[in-house]
Amino acid sequence: MSRARRTREQQQEQTRQAVREARLRRAGDAERLRAILHGADLPLVVDELERMNTRQRATAFRMLPRDSSVRALQMLEPAVQAELVEALPDAQARLLVAELDPDDRARLLDGLPMDLSERLLRSLTPQEWEATAAVLSHRPETVGRWSTPRLVSVSQEATVADALRAVRADTGDAETVYAVPVVDAEHRVVGVVSLRRLLATDPGRPVHEVMREPISVYASDDQEDAARVVRDHGALAVPVLDDDHRLVGMFTVDDAMRVLQIEEAEDEARAVGRERLDRPYLTTSFLALARGRITWLLILIVAATLTVNVLDHFEDQLQQVVSLALFIPLLIGTGGNIGAQAASTMIRALAIDDVRPGDVFRVMVKELTTGLTLGVALAVFAYLPAQFFTESRVALVISLSLVVVCGLAATAGGVIPLVARRLGVDPAVVSAPFITTFVDATGLVVYFLIAGAVLGL
Amino acid sequence: MSRARRTREQQQEQTRQAVREARLRRAGDAERLRAILHGADLPLVVDELERMNTRQRATAFRMLPRDSSVRALQMLEPAVQAELVEALPDAQARLLVAELDPDDRARLLDGLPMDLSERLLRSLTPQEWEATAAVLSHRPETVGRWSTPRLVSVSQEATVADALRAVRADTGDAETVYAVPVVDAEHRVVGVVSLRRLLATDPGRPVHEVMREPISVYASDDQEDAARVVRDHGALAVPVLDDDHRLVGMFTVDDAMRVLQIEEAEDEARAVGRERLDRPYLTTSFLALARGRITWLLILIVAATLTVNVLDHFEDQLQQVVSLALFIPLLIGTGGNIGAQAASTMIRALAIDDVRPGDVFRVMVKELTTGLTLGVALAVFAYLPAQFFTESRVALVISLSLVVVCGLAATAGGVIPLVARRLGVDPAVVSAPFITTFVDATGLVVYFLIAGAVLGL
Structure with a gap:
């Protein structure tokens, strides 16, 4: 590492340390901390603030120099922003909010309890009030919410x-x-x-x-x-x-x-089937984390019940050749991975307009070819270890199944996002559970059909 | 949809159509196409160019007005940029390259065959040559490659x-x-x-x-x-x-x-374990797609062999209660999903400095709690359908296993990225295969140990 970079890292560590100390408000150190925080790199300060609890954060924030504090407030995660403004004395909150740009102010007020938000709005000048109301008149998630009416034309x-x-x-x-x-x-x-x-x-x-x-x-x-x-x-x-x-x-x-x-x-x-965290990880409660993940797990467990159903149907064959069960995780795991690779490529390609729903036929041909190619490679690779655990006819079943499952999984992974987009659904939302379910269920059917044919079950 | 937005979409479709026609170079239409392309929205033009093959792309590109063509070239994917410059007549390539900013030019020349790159470099003025060489002196992936020495200070x-x-x-x-x-x-x-x-x-x-x-x-x-x-x-x-x-x-x-x-x-x-595409999807060959995906599949299939090994160890128990096999996909699938959710949360939190390797203990506690909470919820939810397919003692085994597997998977998903970062490895690279292997193998061991205890196998 160069000397220049080492110096910078030392300065960064000093800033972090100063913010951490500021949360304790040691009276004697106030002057020294203020001096360090005066020229501090604000993104670093904001990172440290986001790692604290509400009370500590408010204490540390109040030691920031005046104009840094406005910019630091703008940089905080919206949920943390709102918490901080609630924790500050009313007079300071009013001063801060008055200095924000109208669009930043509107997004902040949106996250505050109604009564505090109204109190702060009322303390604005009529011009500022009007500018903020103009931003708030646009629907959330639109660019109107991010545009400022303060402009030069x-x-x-x-x-x-x-x-x-x-x-x-x-x-x-x-x-x-x-x-x-x-x-x-x-x-x-x-x-x-x-x-x-x-x-x-x-x-x-x-x-x-x-x-x-x-x-x-x-x-x-x-x-x-x-x-x-x-x-x-x-x-x-x-x-x-x-x-x-x-x-x-x-x-x-x-x-x-x-x-x-x-x-x-x-x-x-x-x-990956979870909700976006609206606040830094360390300050998120475990219940909020669990809530953000449960929906997808329930959907996927319902889908997995279909797999149980398919396996139940083939229980007799499993009873006859138990070693078939050994390779179920390998087979559906590989299919799931290939499907996820294809789907993620396609979701991105759709997002950047590389591919459109009308290209479905070109995509299908390309993914089927890719999937079969990968399937052949993996089948060759997996044949030997499979033989080690079981007899060679079962190993043959596994290799043949891999080829078919890879072809199917890649095609499904490529096509499902395009179909979702055509139907007006977000491809990222539906692809994972659909592909998992489709690949698991059809993969197992293929596996047992091939096993039936090769082993004469 | 508002009228304003409909009008804009019609204009966009007209631009797309014009670019598509331009690739055929219909002599009679040249004037009309040039007129449309003159005011066209360049990102749209670039999107269309990226969907064509090399020859068509070069033909269409040459119908663009002079100053749009420089900007369009800058916007193309680097691999496509290089292809296009190779396909153009030398004189035009020289003119274009001379007009690029030094940093854009350096990145383009980097992707060209050595002889063409040298020919183009030699055609530059000494000042331009020097500016380009300055950018090329920085290592790839550094910001030096994106900085332009043409500045006002x-x-x-x-x-x-x-x-x-x-x-x-x-x-x-x-x-x-x-x-x-x-x-x-x-x-x-x-x-x-x-x-x-x-x-x-x-x-x-x-x-x-x-x-x-x-x-x-x-x-x-x-x-x-x-x-x-x-x-x-x-x-x-x-x-x-x-x-x-x-x-x-x-x-x-x-x-x-x-x-x-x-x-x-x-x-x-x-x-998701694939290589980034360096070029638009539709112009990527199936072999390139397969190459970009195979490494991860091989790693994961080696990892899956460990699962086969674990199952092999418990083959006797499987033989006695075949219905245990029915729920293997559900169990390890759920564990894998929870692990992936936790890992992706943590990889992102690390990237934006919400969490640091030193927070490993706080993360462990939070993820274990979250995982056990999710496990209990899923166990209650899965008990009834499990009973439908098998006897209630096996359903109990499944529910108990879900709780333990979810706790383990969430903890592993939370901790593995932090350990990877501490060891100086990219958390996104190692997390998926490690978590899959860990969750699959330990999940199955837990499952059969619980089955042994409850069913007395």
Whole structure:
């Protein structure tokens, strides 16, 4: 490790230590801690705060310098944010909430108990109240909830000099000034001009000559779709429009990154069948953890009952050749793994529009071929150990079954997400239980049918 | 759906259609297609290009307007990018490559055959050649590979007016001008000042009075770590330093988003045991798909052999009570699911620093409690159907086993990722096979021990 990096890690450890000490509010150390926390790296401070209980967190938070505390509050997980604001004295909570951007404020108030939320809303200035209410008027999970009405825009009749004046006149109020929307008389967005372009252009030129075609989103758009637009275009901010194409806000790249982070956590949680944690792990109760996992386990155990049913049907054959039972976990485990691999590839490909439901035939052919190829490879590989545990005819049954099960599992894993999307269901939600059930049940039927044919049962 | 959104979807379909037609190069339609493609949404165009074969893609690409084509090239998947550049006539390839930013160019050249890459490098101007070589000197997967040496910086003696002049003088060459690094005589970064701040400040003031503490990264830092720094601070760009703290480039938010997208795809692929696809699904061959999945399947099938071994050991008991075999898939399936839920929660918590290896005891207690709670719930739920298929003493064995297996599986799922991290291994890589093996093997041992005790086998 380079010396530069070691120095940085020492500084980080010092910050962490300072935050941990701050939760105890040792009076004598207050000055020293304040000094360290003054220049501290805020994401580190936020990480430490999220590891504390409610009381300690409030104590530590109050030792942060004023302007760091507003930014730290914005960075906390929403559930933790709400807890913290509840734990602070009313006067401090009011000051903090007043300094938030309207969209951050709206998301925070949403998570607070009704009476506290109303008390805080009432303490705002009329302008701030209005801006917050505008954000709250949009449905949750839409980009409207992330767009701020505090913005700088210019009319299409303005000159470059006018636009620069508008940017300068904005004393830090707007969330972004780097992409300036150009609007017509009805407040419809006709273009966007970057601050960089404004600076590089002759001030006398009209803005409509230097603006670009706007990339914009509608306030009612899904937050994830809008965040992808920002990412795919590499934009710093995009205008947010109402359904009459009028400008209602700006959606900035830092909010887009946060949306993608939230959605990623959600997708990944769904893929393994659990709820997303709304708060840091260490401060989540075991009951909340259990609640977040039980639904999927119940669905999967109901599905597993189907497997019991299939096996029950073949109990006679099992009785005759008990060694068939030894390989059931291997067979359905492998099928399940192959199905999960195919499904996860497909869920991602759908999400990034690599594949569409109409491609189902191309996908089916490709997955069947892939699955059979994998099946042959695994069958060859598994034949020898199988022979070690049982007679060679049973080993043959296992190898043949592996080929068929792999082909079926890959095809099912590839097709089920596409069918789900076509039916308007989230592919990540349905794929796991459907594939497990399908692969387990058909895999066992295939296994015993092949066993019946080869062993003459 | 609102009218606004319907209109947009029609425009999108028109763009897709135009790109599809462009691949056939119908001479008569060229003018109409060019007109549509001129204002087209580039991410849509790129999506369509990625669904074509190499020849069609090159034909369609050549119908794009000049400046869209550079941006479209930058947006393509790296493997597809390289294919496309190879398929284009040399003169056009040279023109395109000359217009890329140095970091994009370096990543592209990295994926090309050596002779083509050298030919293209040689056609660059000396300055461009040097800038590209600087990026290529950093190790892959580091942020140095994503940082551009084309930047605007100002000396700490400069005034705000000097800084604004430097920004204006930069005629679109730098990748970003919104965060301007302030350097000392040794070219060490002493601060950063935002363009917004520069515009809002009296031009006569020295920049060192208005700059902020810099948030910076080292060129040798892992690309994902650096991208998280950008995201967590909501920064538009951060200075990239060499090990002597000297400024070597800027890392911008759009590149950070791209890094996070790549790393997310990688993590998610590893979590289900497959390789990340380096190219769009539809243009990936079945052999490449199979190759990306086989390693994990082989590891898991070796692990499954352990399960066969355990079952072999209990073959006598199975012979006596064949109905025990019926519930093996249900039992180890449930254990596997619970283990996967716990592990995926923990892998994520580690990644975002919610949990550290030192928290292993807190995690163990929490997961054991959660697992036993889930086990009791599932045992009650599964008792009745189990009784339906078998006698009530066997149903009791199943219920008791579920409680123990769930407790074990959740604990293992919680602890294994922490141990992996402590040992310096990627938790996402080792967790799945270890947990499956552990849960399958111990689950079966528990099952047959309980069966032995309850049924007196």
